[in-house]
Amino acid sequence: MRANILAFAMGVGFLQTRGSLPPSALVVATLLGASAWLLWAGSRRQPAPLVWRALSLLACALLGVAWAALLAGQRLHERLPTEWESRDLQLVGVVAGLPQGFENGERFAFVVEAVEPPQARVPRRIMLSWYHGQRADEGHEAQSTALAAAPTIRPGERWRLTVRLKRPHGNANPHGFDYEAWLFERGLRATGYVRPKAVAQRLDDFVLRPGYAIERLREHIRGSFRAALPQAPYVGILAALAIGDQQAISPEQWRVFRQTGVTHLMSISGLHVTMVAALFAALVGWLWRRSERLMLLLPAPKAAIAAGWLAAFGYALLAGFAVPTQRTLYMLSVVALALWSGRNLGASRSLLLALLLVLLLDPWAVLSPGFWLSFAAVGVLFFVGTARVGERRGWRATLAHWGTTQWAVTVGTLPLLLLLFQQFSLVSPLANALAIPVVSFLVTPLALLFALTSWPPLLQLDHWLLSFLMVFLEWLARWPLWQQPAPPLAATLLALLGVLCLLLPRGFPARWTGLCLLLPALFWPAPRPVAGDAWVDVLDVGQGLAVVVRTAGHTLLYDTGPLYSAESDAGQRIVVPYLRATGVDRLDTLIVTHRDKDHSGGLVAIREALPIGRLLSSLPELEGERCMAGQAWEWDGVRFTMLHPDATDYPRKGGKTNNMSCVLRLENASGSVLLTSDIEARDEQQLLARAPELLHSDVLLVPHHGSGTSSTPAFIAGVGAREVIIPVGYRNRYQHPRPDVVARYAGSRVWRSDADGAVRVQLVGRVDLSSYRSDYRRYWQGQ
Known part of the structure; x- marks a missing residue:
């Protein structure tokens, strides 16, 4: 049985690495054929030969592939047609989850009940953002600073909203977070935002459904936490432990948890669900043995098992029944059934049966790091606890x-x-040695007791205990991480x-x-190019720019990506993780081309994470050197030349920040790449007049994301690039790139970060380009 479950799991995992799904007829035939073989082989009484055993394992693996493909096909069937993207749609539906606040808005799951116009096809579950101000999508270059009166959005309310939707899309980079897979696993098949100054009408204060009632209860509990300790620094952690709402945990607190390796404790993890189940089982078992009538009705061990499972189920519901919590509940269900039946399945068999149940109900669990870490941790505990x-x-x-x-x-x-x-x-072993018992047996139970009773002294005591733990963790957080x-x-x-x-x-x-x-x-x-070669990675950071250039012994970062919000930027979310994963622990040169936040937004995070040898920019207020035409240096056989701006451009006043963009050209014996940032037509003319012989390049980073203010025909002809890369966000607010601008590059092969993900240019004997989405294609991408 163990080998069969492992084979099934391998089949499920294999399907999640495919770029497309097999035909539905083949899926059904495989399900029927593999099931029939396993039933026939299992009915044989005599021991099966080795060949037949191998065929059974193959059948289990094929069954895993087919089962995962069947569920994936059903989920892919519910998609947003491309013709209904970025169009005004009027939806009637229910707020299905606890709204999560962010800068100038809230985000929430929405269950669609009706759509206008009727011919539009919209997935049933979508993710909506409601901005409390005017978005740039409405035709303005920048978001309005005057915020509109924000409506109160509560779970279970029915609304009529005017929205604009798009298919699930996320940044696609090596070693990066797959946002599309995260949405796909949760059944959220479109994202969008509520249109301001359009129809937004609350139709019902509450729609009576069990799931909505639970979400409303979670909202009430969250409000009680905030009311009891309105200014307390750690109340957000306590709310997260009680109901799974992590929005009030500050970035600094998350940093402390990461540094000390206790991040898993600060959310409703499998450990907490198991702990609650164990405590309730012990309590009910102890009380049950005090009643002779109850003992005659049902043995105390079985009563304790039932109480523990019900407590785990209730806690999972209170946590929003998130996917990681569901996995824990499935595992506990297997153990509870085994104990209830009185059968000793053994540690390995119990763990594998839990794995089978998880993958049957959620075949996308293998995409989550938490899935692997949780099963690895439990498996290790079983291994050493025998x-x-x-x-x-x-x-x-x-x-x-x-x-x-x-x-x-x-x-x-x-x-x-x-x-x-x-x-x-x-310091993770030391931090967890104290944090696990304190959080699991003191902090979390007190938070749950307060959620049930709303008695403020309980929460005050809980916060006091957590404060002492945080002092200890903050002290440990001074130690460095192994990276x-x-x-x-x-x-x-x-x-x-x-x-x-x-x-x-x-x-x-x-x-x-x-x-x-x-x-x-x-x-x-870490792999590096050999001497004389260069790797240029144009990262997919959305509507912005970040380019990593590596030679044999040096690394250059050209722009730092956009600022997404007051608490999130591309430096923190994309650039630093990518540099760490590729073995870059120091930047020899950082170039911040100009002031615009889509190019300089990640600067602070990058400077905090990595030492920087040389800083070049066109920002007078930024320390370091100013980038000027004529600057040149050579690293490991690769030559770098700055082409713009000219020294005479700095004294000018009143110009756009785009006109001061630092333009860099790099070349070796294999070819050349021209990085242009956001220069516009005027700057292109200056470059053609000042240094036409230096413009010709094999690869061009298209100026200003394909805006109509750049890419003049004369400049395109002067560069003569065979390959062009457009760094652009998916269906971005500026409608970049312009179709007429893309048409001007008809003589070149065009790469786009919104369609291709991160693009790598290798100057290794020849000019070779590849894209992340092509190399690591998955069937849910773009669907």
Whole structure:
């Protein structure tokens, strides 16, 4: 059975790496054929030959592929047609979840009940943003500073709204977060925003449905937390532990949690759900044994199991029944059924049955890092927690066992942390040794008690306890993180084998070989171009620009990406994680081409994360050097030349910031790349007049995202690029690139970051371009 479940899981995982789904007829035939074979093979009484056993494993793997494809096809069937993107639609529906606030607005899930015009096709579940001001989409260059009166949006309300929608779309970069996969797993098949100054009418104050009632209860509890401790610094953490609402946790607090490796504790994780189930089971079991009548009605162990499962189910509902919480509930359900039946399934069989149930109900779980980390942690605990002969008793043994558990979980999840996040906290064992019992057995139960009773002294006591823990964590957060390039999959698998060796019982021979197997993942060198070559990565940062240039021994960053909100920017979300995953721990040169926030928005985050050797910009208020035409340097056989702005451009006043964009050309023996930022027609004419011989390049970064103010025919002819790259956001507010501008590049091959994701240019013997979406195509992308 174990091997069959693993084969099924491998089939499900294989399907999630495909760029397209198999034909529906083949899916149905595979489901029927594989199921029939397994039923026939299972009905045989005599032991099956090895070949038949191998065929059964193959059938289980094919069954996993077909099952995942069947569910994926059903979800893909509900999509937003391209002809209804970015068009005004009037929807009637219900606010299905707890609204999450962000800068100047709120975001919420919306269940569509009716649409106008009737011929429009809209997915049933969508994600909407309601801005409390005028968006630039409405025809203005910048968002209005005068905010409109924000309506109160509550779960369970029925609204009539005028919206504009688009298909799910996210930035596509190596080692980046797949927002499209996140939306797809949650069944949110379109995103959009509410149109200001259009129809927005509340039709019903509450729609009576069980799910909406739970969301309304969560909103009430969130309000009670805020009312009881309105100015408390950690009340957001307490609310997150009670109802799963993390919006009030500050970025600084998240930084402390990441630095100390306790992020998993500050949300409703599997640990908390399991803890609540265990506490309720113990309490009900103790009370049940006090009643002879109840004992005759139902044995106390079964009553405790039922109470524990019901408590876990209730806590999962209170947490919004998020996907990670659902996975934990499925795992607990398997264990509860096994205990209820009185069968001892064993640790490995229980874990694999839980895996099977999770993948049957949610085959996209394999896309989540939390899925792998949670199963790895539970598997490690089972592995080291197996009873051993001669195990000691007493407080010393308990303390030793607790230390062993922390060591095992830290080492056991290390390879996955390196693969998925390229970092881990050196102080994580110490931080978790205190944080796990405090949060699990004190802070979380008190937060839940307050949620049930709304008695302020409970929350005040809880906040006081959490404050002491935060002082300890903030002290530990001063220690550095271990950061390194992402190891390849082969090194990760080797490290997992090494972990198993290290965690074998004491006395097992040659356990030290596990450390040797772990070393490649810990010290895998980052790939770099050889001397004379260059890699240029145009990252997909949306409507903005960030370009990473690497030579054999140096790294240059050209612009830092956009500022998304007051608390989020491309430097923090995309550029720094990419640099860390590729082994860049220092920038030799950073160029901030001009002041616009879509190019300089990530500057602060990048400067905080990495040392910078040289800073070039056109911003007078920014320390460092000003970029000027004529500046040149050479790294590892690659020559860099600054072409714009000229020194005479700086004294001018009244010009656009775009006109001061730093233009950089890099070349080697293989070819050349011209990076133009946001220059406009006037600047293109100056370049043609000042240095026409330096403009000719093999690859051109299209000026100003394909705006109509740039890319004059004379400039395009002067550059003569065979490949052009347009950094642009999907269906962006400025409608870049202009169709007539794209038509001017008809003689070149055009790459677009909104369609192709990150684009890599390799000057390695020849000019070679590739895109992330082409190399790592997934069936849900663009759907």
